[in-house]
Amino acid sequence: MFIVLSRVGAQVMATRVTSEGVHVSEHAVNGLPRFVAEHEPEHPRWVWHDTAEWYPELLRSRVRIQRCFDLRLCHTILRNSALSQSSELAQSEAGAWDALGSGLLSPLEGRPTPAHSTLFDFEQPHVRPAVDPLEVLAEFERQRVALAQSADSSRLARLLAAESVGALIAAEMRFAGLPWSVTAHDVILTEMLGSRPTVEGDRPSKLQYLAEQIRSLLDAPQLNPDSPNDLLRALNVAGIQTSSTRAWELKQLKHPAIEPLLEFKKLSRLLAANGWNWLDAWVHDGRFRPDYVPGGVVTGRWATSGGGALQLPHLIRGAVIPDSGWKLVVADASQLEPRILAAMSADRGMVEAGASGDLYEGIVASGAVETRAQAKLAMLGAMYGATTGESGRLMPKLARAYPRAIRMVEDAARAGERGEVVSTQLGRSSPRGADIGTYDESLTPAQRSAARERGRSWGRFTRNFIVQGTAAEWALCWMASIRIRLDAFADGTWFTDSAHLVFFLHDEVVIHAPVESADAVAALVAEAAQEAGRLLFGALPVTFPLTLAVVDRYDAAK
């Protein structure tokens, strides 16, 4: 059973729809949280236009749901998927739901969505777009039909369910927040940079000292080391041959100024990206609440908006500290993408190589390459499309040992070069490439060469798309399975009062768990990883080992 929610102004409407699309009843809802709480025990699938617009209000009222159908996210998948290409939904002109998917417009009205606030604020009045009930029901019906008529509705249905539960998890993780110690963060910053300057814009003492040292060693008293132009000029004037100021290039050079310069760059980056200003803006009441954007990447990976949550430097992870009496359970899927490739291509040899626990050692044991480092390099090259260097040279060895796996990524690359669409295991398809490889006699040799390079570049994208996208699907299934298992564990208590997900990073999760439940949670996370494998790849005997740690600081894991 589905319950479709929509609203005009402040009035919420609820429509019951059967799985055959029959509208059973419709009525006005007064008091949304109470209504949802009353009907949740039936475990309907709640249908709404955008989880981020509906669910936070419910969570603030301590109402949680098990299942939803996020029309905005599912619309994007169904319109692009090769499996649902023939549907009316995919064939029709782009409309309001597409603008909504791109984040540009609110649905059905053509006005901009309210900007996300930069600070998490429970009191902030929420501006909501009106969502016409008929439009929401019509879109749900189009999606239902597109799914039913698709070339493989069971795979696609699984993807839509996973994408939707991901949206619930994103809202719940933001609500719960990542436990963050302002004190510990300040200690890290002060040790590395010196104490916080009292005047905004001044450099902390250690950074200031390094800047002076660099100016003196380069004999450039006015130099601003934060300015690439300025710095490049000063380096060249000092006789240092370099065409850029990138750290890895500077590392090749020999000059007394290089070492303090590299240190300056590291610390300057820390200050700018995760210094005291970041702490003021993003950590409140002992929690970091990033704004996750499910489906924010074309491959299906999540993005975040503000706070840079997916780029948390290892340097400051020591500030992630559980509440007193709680632990962090940190789990990271080992060698996820190579294992995904092995499974999706059903390459028995590569699956077998991963069975022992270290896929790269397994590749060495098979005799394909000589060292673990070579195995890793070769696999990265296969998934990213390396053509040069050691990685490129190792590829043929890999192709001989694992023909099915390598053929799969090569085929995806060739398809992309021809401008064709490729798809993940559950049916998320790549965007169509713009005029790939189309060049005629009128082009100059330089233009043809540029066109070929664009084609190859798009091929590297589609090559990686199938692996990265399927890994993202695995991660969604993993988290969904963790969430269900944690619920069983919570036994009816509010989810933040027992073990709950607080962070997600592509192939890694962090769970905030009471001390006494931490070990059981770790076990459940490992079971969920195997279930995710079954959800994607059925009976194929592929394993997804985890690196698991129960810790008192995030940086103590690994």
Add this chain to the structure above:
DNA sequence: TCTGAAGGCGCC
């Protein structure tokens, strides 16, 4: 004074 591109670098 604002805006967008470029250079650079953090994460997977």
Add this chain to the structure above:
DNA sequence: AAAGGGCGCCTTCAGA
């Protein structure tokens, strides 16, 4: 250590 894929966000800087 990068290369080869995907991102977000900082500062600087040129142009409107």
